[in-house]
Amino acid sequence: MIGVLVVEDDFRVAAVHAAFTEQVGGFKVVGTARTAAQARAKVAELKPDLVLLDTYLPDQLGIELLADLRVDTIMLTAASDAPTVRAALAAGALNYLVKPFTAADLAARLTAYARYRGLLAAGDKNLDQDEIDRALRVLHDGDKPSVPKGQSPVTARLVADALRSADGSRSAAEIAAQLGIGRATAQRYLAALAADGTAAMGLRYGTTGRPEHEYTWRG
Template sequence: MIGVVVVEDDFRVAQVHAEFTERVPGFRVVGTANTAARALELIAQHNPDLVLLDNYLPDRPGVALLAELGTDAIMLTAATDPATVRAALAAGALNYLVKPFTAEQLADRLTAYARYQARLPITGAAVDQDEIDRAMRLLHDGDRPAAPKGQSTLTAQLVLDALRRGGQARSAAEIAEELGIARATAQRYLAALAQDGRARMTLRYGASGRPEHQYETTAR
């Protein structure tokens, strides 16, 4: 279970973010803080894996707090000026999500973080460059635009997960059979995933000579 501390100056917003987080399987909010000082107290008490951090805190800016956290952090803030964004990334923020955002957008980033954490745990054997590259790709796998109009982000994620499970290039017919959806639907979602870079499309020529579209995930 991934322990999370939510740091947000508005207690109502903090509660919303906590509720969004706990909807994501594998995540548990261990505390919420409305100030930087309280955030440090909770971190020392609970030793969370992840902090969801606002920038506009009453006692100190979130970006000034980042280096002291001693834990992974994702910024959840309305601050959009380049200086703040760059300062947050330079101080170690793993991701940056601008308010207002949907539960789905946060869930995408949390799910990507969970995969990153599993791929690159704090303790364990040394890793090579390929493993580091895979971990970095996984970390930002949730940084994608919403599904095209008329499409469900949940279905898009299911299709993407099916590609990952397969471990090799797969056709729309194979994905459709596995997920119990129409082939045309699978094809539409696969094409959208390829368009935004989450999947790669190739052609396979069968006995009939007609090419068949094959898809594989770009995050390995």
């Protein structure tokens, strides 16, 4: 389980970001902080694996705090000017997500971070260049979800969210019924998820008739 500290001065926004995070499998919010001072104390106390950090804190800029942290950090902020983005990346931010964003936007980046973390969880093993390059590519896999030509990004996100939150495998018919879309449409978007490795595809055998494809979220 990846422990997350949410650092955000607005408690309502912090609650939303925490709820978004808790929806992603393998992540748990261990605490929240509204100031830089609270964040430092909670990092020391709770030892989170990841910090979700706002830029505008009442006692210090988040980027200044970031430079002092020794923990993986993703910026969640309304600041989108180039100097702030450069400063955050230079200070060590692993990713940068501009408000407002959706649960799916954050989930994509968290899922990519989990894969990146898994690739680097090799203890004291020396990594070769290919392994390092792969980890860096994986880290940003969720920055711009790939949607095949002719598909709607909105529908693609809805199908992905439905499969991600499912308890086990789902068929195209089940996803279609859940979202109120056509079975063929659901099948097309699920097949795209399977093609890029986000979902695993298998066969479900019933008592009669032909087997149907079933899909399981892999992230």
